[in-house]
Amino acid sequence: LVNGTLQNQVNVSSNETDNKTGNNTTDVYKPNMTVVKLALNKTVIVGENVTFVIVVTNTGDCNLTDIAVYEDYKDTEYELVKFIDETHKWTNSSNVFTYNGNLTPGSSANFTLVFKTLVNGTLINMVNVTSNETENKTSNNNTTVYKPNMTVVKLALNKTVFVGENVTFVIVVTNTGDC
Helix, strand or coil, X not given: CXXXXXEEEEEECCCCCCCEEEEEEEEECCCCEEEEEEECCCEEECCCEEEEEEEEEECCCCCXXXXXXXXXXXCCCEEEEEEECCCCCEEEECCEEEEXXXXXXXXXXXXXXXXXXXXXXXXXXXXXXXXXXXXXXXXXEEEEEECCCEEEEEEECCCCCCCCCCCCEEEEEEECCCC
16 A cells, blocks of 8 residues: 555464474555646747647656657647657657656656647647656646738828828738737
8 A cells, every 4th residue: 555665474274293483574655747838939820839848746655667758749739840859768660659768756858849830829839748657747848929011001191192292101010910
């Protein structure tokens, strides 16, 4: 029920022999991990890149093995343009990022993903992390993607004028974007 050292002792007796004792010591681990997904830019404009850092931390008391981060995104909203792993401990296959090795207690491992934004709105990016020793963990982060736009109309208040007269224009600039 709890982590630590489980010591178990048995006593055996019979009518024909002396009592005998057997002992066993078992280490009980409590594996755990956290995942954090950090957006390095909370707002961008359509066509710009948004960068996320994914950090997996072993918060348990034993090594974690076969750690896999499943990146969930829709190709219609943004596209993966760069995978950055300065530690060379992660591999990518079809948007599944696998940690190559064991993550020791108290250690963290991270990688960076860069996406090009394709449409405006709220970009919700989620990851799901698994390991052999723990339950799945999820994390997400939102980035607001804006699509700036404007229109300009120039209206002449005088349709005709004579030489030397002033011509007056009204210029109307309208923000038709979302920022």
